[in-house]
Amino acid sequence: MSQHKDHPLAAQRQLADLIGKDRFAMLTEPGTGELLESRPMTLLEFDAQGLLWFFCRRQADARPHPVNLAFSDEVHSTFVSIAGRAEQVDDRERIHALWTAAARPWFPDGPDSPDLALLKIVPLKVEYWDAPDSRVVRGLALAASILSGSPVGLGEHGVLSSVRSEPAPR
Template sequence: MKKADQLSEGMQKVVDLIDGIGAGMLTTPDSSGVLTSRPMMPLEVDANGSIWFFTKPSSDKQAPAGKVNLAFAEPSDGKYVSLSGGSTLIYDRNKIEELWSAAAKPWFPQGKEDPSLALLRVDVDDAEYWDSNSSRMVRMLAMAASAVSGKPVGMGENRTVHNPVAPSPAA
């Protein structure tokens, strides 16, 4: 995944966590309001904290009146990230060319010229992350200590981050 430096320390931490996790789950409301999720592989996080994906166009991946959620998890490392923001389908052939790699070919067998290939940009407004920064054994001991003490002990970092440079969804 390509990643640009972020303007805030909090967003930089979010981007670094996502980079180490890989695929995430994109959750959107369908036409009847039911939440649905699908796995998505991020291609790039730009300097505004927007996350780019290849996709096949569908209206349920955009959120003109609301928000989408992206969730990334790496339980073995105790890393979890949840992001919310708006989404926009983009048909920019130059950007598709820039982000294209052979790894996308199984999903888009016609390659970067595939007429059903588009980009989905998720403009992150807010994020929350949990990062234990310790081994599974240390986390298990911390959970036991938390259960005994009745409060979280040594469970790592949990932080909510507002993206100060999130573009408007219409941008």
């Protein structure tokens, strides 16, 4: 496992490359009781400060809380887990800027839907697993590992730190 203590911009670029064009993630957060609950979310923006933005339903209890985002690209065997903090944001200007017609089934009144808010994810720890070889190569390596009884390298596992940059002074 490698741990990167890169400059935030380098870590942001690597995270953007790992997520790629995959805009779908599973969001896991505290549910009722001791249970965790997950739901699919569509990433709207990964901004210059390293924050991830999603549309969400406005919650009465909008306190920041811990979350985990899981991105999976099975075609390229890239998996990303982002542990962080979620904060509900009511910013109509940003909602309008990020609005897409694909959100209309969940928010039929469009960007002015009264129950529409933004969910800002502040990443605190990013872990990734990346196996760049083809599926066939990975399958053969796995079979060789099973037959030989020894571990075989199936890709890179790492931790990105310092993904967030401080906003530029105004």
